[in-house]
Amino acid sequence: MKLLEVKNLKLYYQSTRGTVKAVDGISLDLAKSEALGIVGESGSGKTSLSLALMRVLPSNIDTNEGKVILDGKDITQLSEEEFRKEIRWNTISMVFQGAMNSLNPVLKVGHQIAEPMLLEKTVNKKEAYKKSEDLLEMVGLPKEIFNRYAHELSGGMKQRVMIASALILNPKLVILDEPTSALDVSIQAQIMNLLKRFKKELDISMIFITHDIALSSDLCDKLAVLYAGEIIEKGTAEQMFGKPKHPYTQLLLASIPGLKQDASPKFIPGAPPDLTSPPTGCRFHARCPYRFDPCDKKPPPAFKIEKDHLSRCWLNEGDKK
Amino acid sequence: MIRLEDVKMYFQSRKGLFKTVEIKAIDGVSVEIDKGKTLALVGESGSGKTTLGRLTLRLLKPTAGHVFFEDLNITDLEEVHLKSFRRRAQAIFQDPYSSIDPFMNVHQIVEEPLIIHRIGKKKERNEMVHKALEDVRLTPTQEFSNKYPHMLSGGQRQRVGIARALILKPEYIVTDEPVSMIDASSRAEILHLMKNLQDKYRITVLYITHDIATAKYFADRIAVMYNGRIVEIGPPEKVVKEPIHPYTIKLLAAVPEPDPSNRFKERGVVEGEPPNPADIQWGCRFESRCQLQKEDNCKSKQPTLVQIKPEHYVACFLKDKDKS
Numbered sequence A: 001m002k003l004l005e006v007k008n009l010k011l012y013y014q015s016t017r018g019t020v021k022a023v024d025g026i027s028l029d030l031a032k033s034e035a036l037g038i039v040g041e042s043g044s045g046k047t048s049l050s051l052a053l054m055r056v057l058p059s060n061i062d063t064n065e066g067k068v069i070l071d072g073k074d075i076t077q078l079s080e081e082e083f084r085k086e087i088r089w090n091t092i093s094m095v096f097q098g099a100m101n102s103l104n105p106v107l108k109v110g111h112q113i114a115e116p117m118l119l120e121k122t123v124n125k126k127e128a129y130k131k132s133e134d135l136l137e138m139v140g141l142p143k144e145i146f147n148r149y150a151h152e153l154s155g156g157m158k159q160r161v162m163i164a165s166a167l168i169l170n171p172k173l174v175i176l177d178e179p180t181s182a183l184d185v186s187i188q189a190q191i192m193n194l195l196k197r198f199k200k201e202l203d204i205s206m207i208f209i210t211h212d213i214a215l216s217s218d219l220c221d222k223l224a225v226l227y228a229g230e231i232i233e234k235g236t237a238e239q240m241f242g243k244p245k246h247p248y249t250q251l252l253l254a255s256i257p258g259l260k261q262d263a264s265p266k267f268i269p270g271a272p273p274d275l276t277s278p279p280t281g282c283r284f285h286a287r288c289p290y291r292f293d294p295c296d297k298k299p300p301p302a303f304k305i306e307k308d309h310l311s312r313c314w315l316n317e318g319d320k321k
Numbered sequence B: 001m002i003r004l005e006d007v008k009m010y011f012q013s014r015k016g017l018f019k020t021v022e023i024k025a026i027d028g029v030s031v032e033i034d035k036g037k038t039l040a041l042v043g044e045s046g047s048g049k050t051t052l053g054r055l056t057l058r059l060l061k062p063t064a065g066h067v068f069f070e071d072l073n074i075t076d077l078e079e080v081h082l083k084s085f086r087r088r089a090q091a092i093f094q095d096p097y098s099s100i101d102p103f104m105n106v107h108q109i110v111e112e113p114l115i116i117h118r119i120g121k122k123k124e125r126n127e128m129v130h131k132a133l134e135d136v137r138l139t140p141t142q143e144f145s146n147k148y149p150h151m152l153s154g155g156q157r158q159r160v161g162i163a164r165a166l167i168l169k170p171e172y173i174v175t176d177e178p179v180s181m182i183d184a185s186s187r188a189e190i191l192h193l194m195k196n197l198q199d200k201y202r203i204t205v206l207y208i209t210h211d212i213a214t215a216k217y218f219a220d221r222i223a224v225m226y227n228g229r230i231v232e233i234g235p236p237e238k239v240v241k242e243p244i245h246p247y248t249i250k251l252l253a254a255v256p257e258p259d260p261s262n263r264f265k266e267r268g269v270v271e272g273e274p275p276n277p278a279d280i281q282w283g284c285r286f287e288s289r290c291q292l293q294k295e296d297n298c299k300s301k302q303p304t305l306v307q308i309k310p311e312h313y314v315a316c317f318l319k320d321k322d323k324s
């Protein structure tokens, strides 16, 4: 049974340069206790997508449409009040990009973890603090951390605090936006191990957002590659790493430096397009080494490669089944 | 080109009102980089990489030890005598968001060092800027010259930073890459570019990074830092493929490689936190996190770098015996 289904989601911003099409018709789905990776370079729309799901939107929204179905119910129909009460943080919670730097410096971290629960007003302070302590332990921090302030913690410890706070109301889905990109590889590995454990033990679904496709293989059962506001390829981890179909995904994988192989990592020349005026046809065509006749004229639809595996590339037209 | 001799850098940091604590950020490092070569400095956050980089540029004055630039001992030189050194040695801070003035256009950003060092007339400077932008492939240069930082992608901003550092034709460059927000493709692109320019101008490079996997392709030697000391140094193929120090082995196990079966197993990690550089014990600094069978020395003495294989040096008592 699907926990989450997103259909043709759009989020456009107004800007002085024109409409920024940050999320441009994204569809995806996620089952219970599954982890979905959203991978894409800077500016591809990863954070915008998650903000649209959480309905935490800036004021300069131009367009916000599409369906978000959670447990069979279209939550885009809910009023803001209902959404806050039933969905945000209770059912879907999030670790925001760079949030560990926005911990309140004058509040004890234990209190900050408990805060969403205190706002709920269904439990008393003592219970909320108890839960906060338990969560600290779960994320591998000693209980004493409860009484510490943010500046007394290392980056890795702060990120654990943010993860604890996202878990306090037992959500069904946690969105993690670049949770490790400000951490070094050793601490990153510790956080990833923690997330893996949670996924297994708590039956939580996760959306894991990252610019690092290699890292996504550490957690994700499924992967969606985002390019200029569109999902250009998605599939299971095995499909995406084993037989990627879209040239962008292939090149992205070839750019990862391997410890074992000797070939030096490749890169994708050129820059991503301006989202106020996305290119005609395929959005990747100008950087694509395999472009041919239709690429700059007709936008490719999502061709089905096999079950669960879709690729938005004219080269895959023949593969359609 | 660059040589450090038993360099130490201790910071005094206030704790509370009256107490100060001494932070041993660098505690006895000797290393050298040959002309035209690249040394990569890897290691976890807080191990002292940036501090070491700043010491080689004399942006910091060491507490003890000596720093040489070619044959010049720059350890105690006054700022006035450092003038020519300042031109010949440059830094690139790879954080494309904070290291560039948002109100200057690309031309002004790249031209500024020439103005600071009073080099050339306006017309010659324009020519040099044009050349530098071409070198980093920000072409057509006319078009990029007039752009402001917010109009550039992350990778393009980094190239502006490189052009700015290269315009003075330095012989030595420190590139300090903080934990990075850039994707693998942009990083590979920048490093390919750097490599070409380095070969073209025979530049000596200190490449500071967390990313031991990219270091493998772009460095002639890799030095692994732990808690203010170099624990292993050698050619990349040795350090990455046949690591010897237990810390290097753990660090390599933490590097993510794309493999869908990763999600079914936990990654190898170095358990625990690194020791506080303000509170260093006597023995080997990795001792508290080391999982090998220890001996007495580990707790009581500091291991020094010992050559274990040709060109491959390691600071570990337990590995000394494996010398070949």
Ligand SMILES: Nc1ncnc2c1ncn2[C@@H]1O[C@H](COP(=O)(O)OP(=O)(O)OP(=O)(O)O)[C@@H](O)[C@H]1O
Binding pocket: A013, A014, A015, A020, A022, A040, A041, A042, A043, A044, A045, A046, A047, A048, A049, A058, A060, A097, A211, A275
């Ligand atoms: N409030 C806003 N108003 C206008 N444009 C915006 C706003 N927020 C984001 N954008 C633009 O929308 C695009 C997508 O941004 P988004 O933050 O979603 O990207 P991202 O994939 O999360 O990038 P990163 O990896 O750098 O975090 C970018 O071009 C960005 O400049």
Ligand SMILES: Nc1ncnc2c1ncn2[C@@H]1O[C@H](COP(=O)(O)OP(=O)(O)OP(=O)(O)O)[C@@H](O)[C@H]1O
Binding pocket: A184, B011, B012, B013, B023, B024, B025, B043, B044, B045, B046, B047, B048, B049, B050, B051, B052, B178, B179, B277
């Ligand atoms: N000016 C300073 N005063 C006091 N302590 C300092 C100062 N500069 C650095 N330190 C300390 O010295 C140690 C080494 O810091 P350094 O910035 O060199 O580490 P790093 O290896 O570059 O880390 P990162 O990978 O996070 O950039 C740290 O414990 C740091 O807190």
Ligand SMILES: [Mg+2]
Binding pocket: A046, A047, A048, A097, A177
């Ligand atoms: Mg983002």
Ligand SMILES: [Mg+2]
Binding pocket: B049, B050, B051, B176, B178
């Ligand atoms: Mg640093």
